[in-house]
Amino acid sequence: MSLSRRTLLHGVGATVASLGLPHAALSAAPIVFGYTGVTDFASVFVAASEGFFRRRKLEVELRLIPLNPTxxxxxxxxxLHIGGPTASVFLQAVNGGLDLVVVSGGAVTAKEITHAGLVARAGSGIHNAADCVGKKIGVPGLDAFLHITFRAWLTQHGVDHRRVQFVEAAFPLHADLLRGxxxxxxxxxxxxxxxxxDHNVGYVASYYLTFMPDNRPTVLHAAHRxxxxxxPEAMRAFREAVHEGAHFARQPQHDARVRAAMGQFLKIPPEVLARMPIVRPSASIDREQLAYWVDxxxxxxxxxxxxxxxxxxAK
Known part of the structure; x- marks a missing residue:
């Protein structure tokens, strides 16, 4: 974790510990849920668009967050009341003193799903792990999911990740940064x-996440303890709605409605949305899944x- 982020987290922790969380922030409704601009939150998008939250008398406001580590x-x-940090961001925050717990799981890894990877600028000459040495690579969160898995992938291919320069860049900026x-x-x-x-700005150099085993969480739904x-009732109702959303999203016959839900909250152009792979979410989370990230x-x-x-x- 960078010094600035560690200082921020400890500062927030100290303030909350001394003053207590404001009562308004702990009310059951509306629940403010923070997500980043990726398809890994399909179960929440579906729960919102299909009325699974409303069915449980929950009012949930979905709020787009530019950078996962925040x-x-x-x-x-x-x-935020509930948010979707990656597993690594969650664990590092807890390790730094924040009192957070997992409410439910989000998306999980699957070798047949190629929805994320290393995308290189046209003309960069990047085609494999060794080509990344000396290059500047943007990540949507330092020490977040894509960053630490990429470092593990580099190590697996005999490349020292310290020879690669990583810079933090929010998802919406990626195309412009490559173009520039x-x-x-x-x-x-x-x-x-x-x-x-689509805009001929770059190409997929590697869907490197396929090196990971299946069923490892990419994002978690976490809250303050x-x-x-x-x-507790609002938490359980949220978890139930997300489980229903995940089950719905895993059914191929619902693909059109799942895509529509993702388009609503991610503002995806129809032509991109139509060919985009759907992440099959799993709202369950267990000890083994978290232990993988700890290791x-x-x-x-x-x-x-x-x-x-x-x-x-959370129980």
Whole structure:
């Protein structure tokens, strides 16, 4: 974690610990949910568009967050009630002292799904791991999912990730940064990949995530522990709605409606939306899934201590 982000998280934690979360931020309705601009939140998009939240008398406001690593601090401060950090961002925030728990799972890895990868600028000459040495690569969150998995992929191919320069860049900026030549490649996902290719700005150098085992969480739905304790019924209702959304999204006969839900919240052009792969979400989360990320992060020396995983999943 960078010094600035660590300082921010500890500062927010100290403020909350001394003052307590504001009561308004802990109310059950409306629930403010923070997501980033990727398809991994399909189960939440579907739950909102198909009325699964309303059926449970929940009012949920979906709020787009530009950078994933800012979500934990927003949960701690109360500006978000539930949010979708990647597993690595969540675990590092907890390791830094934030009292967060997982409410439900989001999307999971699957080798047949190629919705994210290394996208290189046209003319960059990047085609494999070795070509990344000395290059500047944009990531939608330092130490977030795409970043740490890419470092693991580089290591697997014998490349020292410290020889690659990583810069933080929000998803909506990826195409423009490549077009302008200020970076050589980005780690990105759909719908951004489709837009980059459609405008001949870049190409997919590698769908590198296929090196990962199946059923590992890409994003989590997390909340502050105090919010969960004060709103257990709302938390359980949210979890049930997301489970229903995930089940709905896994049925091929619902593909058109799932795409429509993603288009509504991600503002995807129809021509990109039509050919975009659908991430099959799984709202379940267990100890083994989190332990996978703990192991990877410890290998990269990202955690000071091993977390108590059993305390991190809301009951």
């Amino acid at each position: 979500i934990p601090a927003a949960l701690q401060s109360g500006s 030549g200020s970076i050589d490649a980005v780690l990105t996902g759909e719908p951004v990949i489709g837009r980059i290719i 105090q919010w969960v304790q004060q709103n 990877m992060m410890q290998e990269q020396k990202m955690l000071k201590t091993a977390p108590d995983i059993d305390r991190l999943i």
